[in-house]
Amino acid sequence: MPLPRPKRQRVAMKPESSRSHSTGRSLPPPDHPTCDILRLTGRLSSTPAEIDDILERIWGKREDEATLAVRARMGLPYTPLEELDRAVKAYFSDGLLVASTKLATLQQSILRGESTIILGENLR
Numbered sequence: 001m002p003l004p005r006p007k008r009q010r011v012a013m014k015p016e017s018s019r020s021h022s023t024g025r026s027l028p029p030p031d032h033p034t035c036d037i038l039r040l041t042g043r044l045s046s047t048p049a050e051i052d053d054i055l056e057r058i059w060g061k062r063e064d065e066a067t068l069a070v071r072a073r074m075g076l077p078y079t080p081l082e083e084l085d086r087a088v089k090a091y092f093s094d095g096l097l098v099a100s101t102k103l104a105t106l107q108q109s110i111l112r113g114e115s116t117i118i119l120g121e122n123l124r
Helices: 017-022 033-040 047-076 078-092 096-111
Strands: none
Touching: 033 047
16 A cells, blocks of 8 residues: 655745845845845835936936937937037936926026036037
8 A cells, every 4th residue: 555645735935035135145136236126126125216317317418319229320420419418418317306496596596596507618
């Protein structure tokens, strides 16, 4: 007569995030591209604003790189419009609310006479 088989026990699996902590590995800094990927895939908690920022950064980089590659391939020279484009992107890089606050603060400062605008060589 054969021996009875032992009953199988269910083993609870640890989630992926706790597994990395148990092995001693830690996550890179929050602004690291790996954290961006983990947020986009849902493995790291994030707010909708963080997701929007990540997508804007990724899209902005790809667009600039693609534009530069096409211009280089076609042999087109650098234009002042690209410089303006970079300045506008830099101004709005922290979001629309921050940009509008910067503008309002600058406007109030100029109207009160607390600031002077100096046009230099950069502005033609």
